[in-house]
Amino acid sequence: MGILNVTPDSFSDGNTLYQAGQPAGDKVLERAARMVAEGATILDLGGESTRPGATAVSVQQELDRVLPALELIQRELDVVVSIDSSTAQVFSEAAKLGAGMLNDVRALGRDGALVAAAATGLPVCLMHMQGNTPADMQLSPHYEDIVAEVGDFLRQRVLACEQAGISRDRLLLDPGFGFGKTLEHNLRLLNQMQRLQLLGLPLLVGTSRKSMIGQALDRPVDQRLAGGLATAVMAVQKGAKIIRVHDVAATVDAVRMTEAVMMESKGVEA
Numbered sequence: 406m407g408i409l410n411v412t413p414d415s416f417s418d419g420n421t422l423y424q425a426g427q428p429a430g431d432k433v434l435e436r437a438a439r440m441v442a443e444g445a446t447i448l449d450l451g452g453e454s455t456r457p458g459a460t461a462v463s464v465q466q467e468l469d470r471v472l473p474a475l476e477l478i479q480r481e482l483d484v485v486v487s488i489d490s491s492t493a494q495v496f497s498e499a500a501k502l503g504a505g506m507l508n509d510v511r512a513l514g515r516d517g518a519l520v521a522a523a524a525t526g527l528p529v530c531l532m533h534m535q536g537n538t539p540a541d542m543q544l545s546p547h548y549e550d551i552v553a554e555v556g557d558f559l560r561q562r563v564l565a566c567e568q569a570g571i572s573r574d575r576l577l578l579d580p581g582f583g584f585g586k587t588l589e590h591n592l593r594l595l596n597q598m599q600r601l602q603l604l605g606l607p608l609l610v611g612t613s614r615k616s617m618i619g620q621a622l623d624r625p626v627d628q629r630l631a632g633g634l635a636t637a638v639m640a641v642q643k644g645a646k647i648i649r650v651h652d653v654a655a656t657v658d659a660v661r662m663t664e665a666v667m668m669e670s671k672g673v674e675a
């Protein structure tokens with residue numbers, strides 16, 4: 406899954422897709438086409454920045470950022486577009502334009518989100534975050550047993566989805582690296598992520614360029630690729646089915662190599 410941020414304040418790539426305060430269509434399409442050529446089968450399109458302390462956007466702003474980019478990608482490229490949003494209206498409008506998946510860092514916790522997502526009929530990724538908003542999530546994250554607590558939260562959201570008419574086979578789960586978690590929390594969550602496979606749903610993992618890599622290696626955001634590849638490999642070994650990244654080509658190779666090794670006992674040739 407390639408990350409396509411159409412926000413002016415994304416910490417790693419968003420602002421390079423902007424001109425005069427608006428997402429520039431040709432740049433968005435160019436970035437999208439490159440990720441598809443590099444092997445992305447899903448693009449995760451987001452118009453709301455969720456980094457710690459990010460400012461809120463209005464529903465209209467988010468629609469204005471996401472929908473034109475979605476239309477353009479749908480018209481020009483053969484790829485599933487995932488919508489990285491928490492907003493009911495964005496889910497509904499994006500689904501009408503052909504989006505293939507919803508990805509919500511608030512696990513459909515916002516008003517109207519469960520109902521709107523259910524009505525789309527689309528697959529949904531539910532992510533764990535401690536704290537209610539990206540603005541306050543990093544203030545003082547605390548867990549007794551992070552893996553168990555992330556699992557409990559996700560299990561509750563799966564039940565809420567089922568009650569809202571979203572069947573289990575439409576759901577994916579994400580432990581939410583960096584969302585209300587210290588470095589130690591993120592490291593434990595990755596090291597023990599196989600425990601989340603007990604929920605029986607596909608896992609999606611996003612660590613690309615995140616501060617957990619910066620902190621562990623003391624690297625700025627433009628020097629986190631090798632660290633990110635290490636986390637991608639580990640995530641695949643621990644059961645992740647989708648890896649959400651900025652650097653598609655390198656990650657595809659790392660994941661394919663990991664899978665080649667994991668499959669050897671099944672007699673599959675490279």
Ligand code: 7PJ
Pocket residue numbers: 408455456489508509510530532579581582609610611612613615649
């Ligand atoms: C994630 C996400 C993630 C899912 C972001 C960033 C912050 N969606 N959206 N999982 N992160 N499912 O990319 O650094 O980890 S935005």
